[in-house]
Amino acid sequence: MATITIGIMDPPYESANTPTAFRLVEAAIRKGHNVNVFCYEGATALGYAGQKPHANAVHGLSLEEEDHPNPKEWVKSLLAFARDKSVKLVWCNCGMCVDERGVENQIEGVCRGSPVDAWKYSEASDGLLLIGTE
């Protein structure tokens, strides 16, 4: 079992980098590895509790039919998945980035840190992957 640190920087609903990062986290957990996720800048909104699903008039679908995904649900699901697999998933936000964006209201299980914490996660990991924004 290894420990991996993954840095994410893109905000939700903006980039294919986001589902790619989630897929990597999911795959690592599925294989029994511990994962530290450090969300920097816009990615700190991934766990924002205020996200709401919506219906879609252009698709002609109701709220239930659209089943619009909110990344906060993905974070929740991955935290539960890690518990089920008995591996550790840390989901940590850059605190200053959270404050800048006013997204302090985060789902349960998301923690707050700094770039120093990201460095510490990396030092305690077997590998580091930073998915920067472009």
Add this chain to the structure above:
Amino acid sequence: MAKYLSIIDSSYRATIEEQDDTAVWFTHAMKNGGADVSILLRGDAVNYAVSGQDAKGLRFGARTVKGPDMVRDIQAVIAKKIPLYAVADDLAERGIPASRLIPGVEQVQRSVIARLIETHDRILSW
């Protein structure tokens, strides 16, 4: 009323989260509001015109993700009488034959883009 041309180059940017392409969706919403709009797919976005795409099957833990249905959305655009063009050169460079395109997509040569722009009043570049 002005004629709009939505030129879509950026593709599959946030389609998993949005369950659609935001530029296609925006243009369709304009049309629903009464706008005179057309769409030009260029670059990697020409792949939106390919039939048989299937982005289903993604899940994060127990949370399944329905994902986008680009074929449905492109067919809806065509059904809404929104002219939909795709750059033939970009399709050819990506090895996409005409037989794989969703019916109703009109191919245009790259050399024709300037003329297409001239025949519209306002351009939305995505």
